[in-house]
Amino acid sequence: MTESEIVYKNLAEQSFVGVYISQDGKFQYANPRMAEIFGYGLEDFIKKLGPEDVVHPADWPEIKERSKKRLIGEIEKDYYCFRGIKKDHSVIYLEVYGSVIVFQGRRAVTGVVNDITAKMIAEEALQRELKRRNDFINIAAHELRTPLQPVYAYLDLMLTDPEIYGLNDQGKKTVTQLKWSIDHEVALVNRILELSILKIEKEKITPLLREFSPKRLVDLVLRSHRMRSDAEIEIAIPDDVTITSDVDYIYGILAELCSNAVLYSNPVRKITIGYKEEKDSIGIFVQDNGIGIPPEEIKNIFRPFYIVDAPSPSRKYGRMGLGLTLAKERAELLGGGIEARSEVGQGSIFIVKLPKKYHKAGTP
Numbered sequence: 001m002t003e004s005e006i007v008y009k010n011l012a013e014q015s016f017v018g019v020y021i022s023q024d025g026k027f028q029y030a031n032p033r034m035a036e037i038f039g040y041g042l043e044d045f046i047k048k049l050g051p052e053d054v055v056h057p058a059d060w061p062e063i064k065e066r067s068k069k070r071l072i073g074e075i076e077k078d079y080y081c082f083r084g085i086k087k088d089h090s091v092i093y094l095e096v097y098g099s100v101i102v103f104q105g106r107r108a109v110t111g112v113v114n115d116i117t118a119k120m121i122a123e124e125a126l127q128r129e130l131k132r133r134n135d136f137i138n139i140a141a142h143e144l145r146t147p148l149q150p151v152y153a154y155l156d157l158m159l160t161d162p163e164i165y166g167l168n169d170q171g172k173k174t175v176t177q178l179k180w181s182i183d184h185e186v187a188l189v190n191r192i193l194e195l196s197i198l199k200i201e202k203e204k205i206t207p208l209l210r211e212f213s214p215k216r217l218v219d220l221v222l223r224s225h226r227m228r229s230d231a232e233i234e235i236a237i238p239d240d241v242t243i244t245s246d247v248d249y250i251y252g253i254l255a256e257l258c259s260n261a262v263l264y265s266n267p268v269r270k271i272t273i274g275y276k277e278e279k280d281s282i283g284i285f286v287q288d289n290g291i292g293i294p295p296e297e298i299k300n301i302f303r304p305f306y307i308v309d310a311p312s313p314s315r316k317y318g319r320m321g322l323g324l325t326l327a328k329e330r331a332e333l334l335g336g337g338i339e340a341r342s343e344v345g346q347g348s349i350f351i352v353k354l355p356k357k358y359h360k361a362g363t364p
C-alpha cells in the first residue's frame with residue numbers, strides 16, 4: 001500500500017459518513033460506517049453485497065444509470081438522494097457524493113454516503129403539519145364566510161326596499177353599518193385565506209404575465225379606492241412605460257401601499273407614485289409625507305398582524321397588520337420584493353422591486 005492509500009484508508013475507517021468503492025456489482029471496499037448505515041457487519045458487506053442489494057428497487061434503475069455514466073466517463077462527479085433498504089428491511093434515506101477512481105487497474109465508482117433519514121422524517125412531518133394547517137384555514141375561511149352570505153343578501157334587500165321593511169333614516173343608517181361590518185369581516189377572512197395560500201403554496205402558483213402600463217394601473221387603483229379626494233397625489237410614471245408581470249397581484253400590492261400612504265399621513269397629505277428602472281429590475285415606489293416609522297420598527301412591519309402603534313388608543317380602526325405582509329408575499333411570488341425607508345415625522349417610501357423578466361423561484 002502506498003503512503004497516500006494508507007492515509008485514505010485511515011481517514012475512511014474513522015469517518016462518520018459511509019465510504020465505498022464498487023466494481024463488478026459488489027462493494028470492493030466499504031468503511032465500517034457504510035456497513036453500519038445498512039445494519040450490517042463489515043464481514044457481511046464487503047464483496048458479499050453490491051449496490052443493487054441495498055438500494056430501494058424503485059430507485060435502483062436511476063442509480064444504476066448514474067453509476068454507469070460515471071464508469072464510462074460521461075460524468076466525473078455526481079450528487080443524488082435515494083432510498084436504501086436495511087438488513088431488517090426498513091427504508092432509509094441517503095445522500096451520495098459520488099465520483100470515480102481507478103481501483104485494481106480499472107475504473108470503479110466510489111462515493112461518500114450520508115444517512116439523512118432523520119432529516120427527511122422531520123421534513124415530511126413539517127409538510128404534513130403545513131398541509132393540516134392549510135386545510136384547517138381553508139375550512140375555517142369557508143365556514144366563516146358562508147353564514148354571512150344570507151345575512152348580507154337580506155340586509156341588501158332591506159336597503160333596496162326600505163319602505164317594505166319599515167326602515168326610517170336611522171334604520172337605513174344602521175343597516176348600512178351592518179353591511180359595512182360584514183364587508184370588513186369578509187375582507188379579513190379573504191386576506192387570511194390569501195396569506196395562508198401564499199405562505200404555504202407559493203411555489204404552486206404561476207403568475208399570469210402580461211404587458212401593461214403601470215401608470216394606468218396606478219390610476220385605476222386610485223380611482224377604485226377613491227383616494228384622490230383624500231390626498232394630493234402625483235403619478236410620476238411616464239405614459240409610455242410598460243411592464244410585464246401579473247397585473248392582479250401588482251394591483252393588490254399598490255392598493256395596500258397607496259391606502260397606507262393615505263392612512264398614515266396627516267393633512268395636507270402628499271403622495272408620489274413613481275417608477276425607476278435599473279439594470280435587471282424595475283421599481284414602483286409609493287412615497288408619502290406621513291407620520292413615518294421608527295427605525296427599529298421597519299423590520300417588523302412586514303410581519304403578519306404587526307401594527308406599529310398597536311397599544312395606542314389613537315390607533316386607526318379596522319387595521320389588522322396584514323396589508324404589508326400580503327403585499328410582500330405577492331411581490332415575492334412575482335420574483336421581487338418590497339423595500340421600505342422611513343423617517344419619523346417626515347414620511348415613508350415603499351419600493352416594489354420586480355425583475356425585468358419574471359423568473360419562477362427555484363427554476364434555472
Ligand code: ADP
Binds near residue numbers: 292
Ligand atoms: P395595517 O392594516 O395595520 O395598515 P399593514 O401591514 O399595511 O397593516 O402595515 C403594518 C403597520 O406598518 C401599520 O399598522 C403601520 O403602523 C405601519 N405602516 C404601514 N405603512 C405605513 C406608512 N406609509 N406610514 C407609516 N406607517 C406605516
